Amino acid sequence: xxxxxxxxxxxxxxxxxxxxxxxxxxxxxxxxxxxxxxxxxxxxxxxxxxxxxxxxxxxxxxxxxxxxxxxxxxxxxxxxxxxxxxxxxxxxxxxxxxxxxxxxxxxxxxxxxxxxxxxxxxxxxxxxxxxxxxxxxxx
Numbered sequence: 001x002x003x004x005x006x007x008x009x010x011x012x013x014x015x016x017x018x019x020x021x022x023x024x025x026x027x028x029x030x031x032x033x034x035x036x037x038x039x040x041x042x043x044x045x046x047x048x049x050x051x052x053x054x055x056x057x058x059x060x061x062x063x064x065x066x067x068x069x070x071x072x073x074x075x076x077x078x079x080x081x082x083x084x085x086x087x088x089x090x091x092x093x094x095x096x097x098x099x100x101x102x103x104x105x106x107x108x109x110x111x112x113x114x115x116x117x118x119x120x121x122x123x124x125x126x127x128x129x130x131x132x133x134x135x136x137x138x139x
Contacts, residue, residue, distance in 0.1 A: 044073040
């Protein structure tokens with residue numbers, strides 16, 4: 001192995017060994033749960049993709065002006081961006097408070113949100129097709 005290859009191997013190990021700050025890890029988890037790539041999230045809130053990557057690795061949180069847009073794009077309450085446990089509790093409480101089929105549908109779509117974006121699109125297409133079929137049958 002030549003020197004350049006050794007240097008790259010060491011750099012790769014260092015990157016893997018880096019410890020992600022808690023806030024950054026939380027933001028990464030929220031983004032993945034929303035089924036968004038860094039580029040998609042960046043576009044949704046109007047910042048460069050590099051900015052999202054920085055927020056997901058550094059101890060510096062997103063600037064205050066970006067928080068409302070970030071919360072909306074990720075589908076969490078504003079305080080859910082800042083306090084990981086509150087975000088989970090708020091979502092669970094919202095779903096649990098809904099009785100009957102609405103709650104079941106919400107729970108099902110919460111699971112779908114955790115899938116990759118391409119799989120989400122396929123599921124939505126399928127569900128909309130079934131809904132259209134039921135609408136046309138009842139009309």
